[in-house]
Amino acid sequence: MSTSKQRKVIITKSTAGTQRLGREIARQLRPGDLVCLSGDLGAGKTCLVQGIARGLQVKDYVNSPTFKIINEYKGKMPVYHFDLYRLAGLTDLSSLGYEEYFYGQGVSLVEWAEKIIPYLPKQYLQVELRRVNEQTRKIILTDWRKKK
Helix, strand or coil: CCEEEEEEEEEECCHHHHHHHHHHHHHHCCCCCEEEEECCCCCCHHHHHHHHHHHCCCCCCCCCCCCCCEEEECCCCCEEEEECCCCCCHHHHHHCCHHHHHCCCCEEEEECHHHHHHHCCCCEEEEEEEECCCCCEEEEEEEEEECC
């Protein structure tokens, strides 16, 4: 099966702008979707996740699960926020039961997803965040969708 790849580049000039983009992304998400976020420390991955969570009607404060690896939130649908920065190895991911999250009825938001490329499904939204300066971010959305 071949895939189509669509790419979009967006510049945000503030934390509020990055969160607003997250809310826009949330409008397109459906149960079982996976969003893979990459970028240096401080690039705005968690900020974007906060916007996505708000867009999915999560009422709780959303923070990075750096030491827990995953936070679960209730919203319009379940939201699973992974932070794989401290992931020791791929076996750690297997022990979390990642399949239940990635292929379940919620949305999975995965920071540092490049660490688990062999485990990613064939269909996901790749979001790369680049820090331009203190406030400005260049955000590259690349959407892989299976062709029928």
